Amino acid sequence: MTADLATFLSPPGPRILAHRGLSTQAPENTLLAFLQAIVSGATHLETDVHASRDGVAVISHDPVLPNGGPAVNALTMAQLGRIDLGAGQTYCSLAEALAAFPEARFNIDVKSADAVLPAARAIRAAAASRRVLLTSFSESRRRRVLRAVPGATTSASAQGIALMLAAIGLRQHWALPRILRGIDAIQVPLRAGRLRIVTPRVISRMHAIGVEVHVWTVNDPAVMARLLALGVDGLVTDRCDLAAHVVARR
Numbered sequence: 001m002t003a004d005l006a007t008f009l010s011p012p013g014p015r016i017l018a019h020r021g022l023s024t025q026a027p028e029n030t031l032l033a034f035l036q037a038i039v040s041g042a043t044h045l046e047t048d049v050h051a052s053r054d055g056v057a058v059i060s061h062d063p064v065l066p067n068g069g070p071a072v073n074a075l076t077m078a079q080l081g082r083i084d085l086g087a088g089q090t091y092c093s094l095a096e097a098l099a100a101f102p103e104a105r106f107n108i109d110v111k112s113a114d115a116v117l118p119a120a121r122a123i124r125a126a127a128a129s130r131r132v133l134l135t136s137f138s139e140s141r142r143r144r145v146l147r148a149v150p151g152a153t154t155s156a157s158a159q160g161i162a163l164m165l166a167a168i169g170l171r172q173h174w175a176l177p178r179i180l181r182g183i184d185a186i187q188v189p190l191r192a193g194r195l196r197i198v199t200p201r202v203i204s205r206m207h208a209i210g211v212e213v214h215v216w217t218v219n220d221p222a223v224m225a226r227l228l229a230l231g232v233d234g235l236v237t238d239r240c241d242l243a244a245h246v247v248a249r250r
Contacts, residue, residue, distance in 0.1 A: 007130050007131065007153075008044070008105050008107075008130065008131055008132060008133050008152075008153040008184075009153055009184060009185075009212065013043075013212070013233045013234055014228055014232070014233060014234060014235065014247055014250075015043050015044055015212075015214065015233060015234035015235070016041060016042050016043045016044065016234070016235055016237065016240050016243045016244060016247060017042070017043070017044040017045070017046045017107050017214060017216075017234055017235065017236040017237070017240075018033075018034070018037035018038075018040075018042035018044065018045050018046060018237065018240040019046045019216065019217050019236050019237055019238050019240075020033065020046065020047060020048070020061060020238070021033025021034040021035075021036065021037045021045060021047070022036040022037040022040050022042070022238075022239075022240055022241060023238065024036075024239075024241070025087070026086075026087050026089060027085040027086045027087060027089050028061070029047055029048065029059050029060060029061060030059075030085060030087075030089035030090075030091075030092060031089065031092050031096070031097065031100055032087055032088070032089050033089075034047075034097060034100070034101060034104070035100075035101075037240050038101065038104060040240050040241035040244060041240055041241060041243070041244025041245075041247075041248075042240040042243075042244070043105070044104075044105045044106070044107050044133075044234070045097075045101070045104050045105070045106050045107065046106075046107040046109075046236055047059050047061075047097070047106060047107070047108060047109070048060060048061040048108070048109045048110075048111050049094050049108055049109070049110055049111060049115045049118075049119050050063055050072040050073060050111050050112050050114075050115050051072075051073050051112060051114040051115040051118045052072065052073060052075060052076055052077040052079075052080055052093075052118075053073055053074055053075055053076050053079075054076045054077055054078075055114075055117075055118050056076075056077040056093050056095075056118055056122075057093060057094035057095070057115055057118035057119040057121070057122045058072060058077060058080055058091055058092070058093055058094070059091065059092055059093070059094055059097055060072050060091060060111075061111070063111065063112065065083065066085075072091075073112070073114060077091075077093055093122065094108070094118075094119055094122040094123070095122040095125065095126065098122060098123070098126040098128050099126060102126075103131075104131070105131045105132070105133075106128070106131065106132045106133070107132075107133045107135070107155075107187075107236075108123075108132055108133065108134055108135070109135055109136060109137075110134065110135070110136045110141050110142070110145050111136070112141075113138075113141060116141055116144045116145045116148065117148060119134075119145060120145055120148030120149050123149050123152070124148075124149065129149050129150065129151045129152045130151055130152075132149070132152050132153065133152065133153040133154060133155060133184070133185070134146055134149060134152045134153070134154050135154055135155040135156075135157065135187065136157055137157060137158050138157060138158075139157040139158075139159040139160065141157075142154060142157045146182075153184045153185070154182065154183060154184055154185075155183065155184065155185040155186060155187045155214070156180060156183045156185075156186050156187075160179065160180060160183060160186075161186060161188060161197075163179045164176065164179055164180060164186065165195075165197065165202075167179055168201065168202060168205055173205060176205060176209055177209050180209065180211055183211055184211065184212065185211060185212040185213070185214055185233070185234070186206060186211060186212070186213055186214070187214040187215075187216060187234075187236065188213070188214075188215060188216070189215070189216055189217075190215060190218070190223075190227075198213065198215050198227065198230070198232065200230060200231075203230055203231045203232060204231075207231070212233035212234060213231075213232045213233050213234070214232070214233060214234035214235070214236055215227055215232050215234070215235060215236065216236035216237075217236055217237060217238060218235050218236065218237050218243075219237055219238050219239045219242070221242050221243075221245070221246050224237070224242070224243055224246045225246050225249075225250075228246065228247070228250060
């Protein structure tokens with residue numbers, strides 16, 4: 001694999017980001033779900049990390065175990081690795097996922113402050129900085145993990161998205177390059193309440209400053225096709241298998 005192909009935003013899209021893998025026949029956020037996603041046509045794997053009690057970056061969307069279990073950070077990685085999630089799967093570490101899929105591009109949402117340094121250590125140890133996108137709802141977490149992983153791609157935090165939308169709404173387009181300095185992509189829902197976020201104007205303004213637009217979480221093939229026709233660069237989806245068919249038809 002060439003260095004260029006190892007970067008998160010190459011080759012050109014559209015990108016199919018498998019939201020927590022493909023969980024139609026496997027528990028989400030497990031090695032099996034990631035494998036099924038890749039086999040089904042995903043170009044990227046979207047996932048989340050927390051930290052275990054012993055400071056290991058563990059792949060998990062929720063801060064607690066299913067069915068009212070303890071917090072993820074209350075257990076060691078060894079203990080998490082013995083929990084049966086179904087289909088023969090257990091919790092896995094970020095390091096295990098990066099090693100299991102050495103050519104996969106990972107979109108990683110750092111969910112907690114205690115996961116920042118463990119995630120950075122796993123990525124650096126795997127020499128994977130150029131094939132990951134690092135983001136967080138929290139702007140401070142996003143900045144911290146980026147400082148720890150030089151060269152990683154990043155998407156805007158909730159704060160960055162809010163400032164971007166305000167600037168576009170007020171037609172202060174001159175402010176966008178400053179608001180989104182260092183940002184490679186925005187990853188947004190179609191709408192937030194009554195506010196439609198993904199519009200031709202937003203897409204146009206983002207592309208004008210070299211920022212990609214990825215939309216979550218899109219599972220309807222008709223909506224996928226409409227978004228691609230609008231010019232979005234990536235689809236974050238629970239059904240990467242359906243998205244692959246939509247992209248292939250284009």
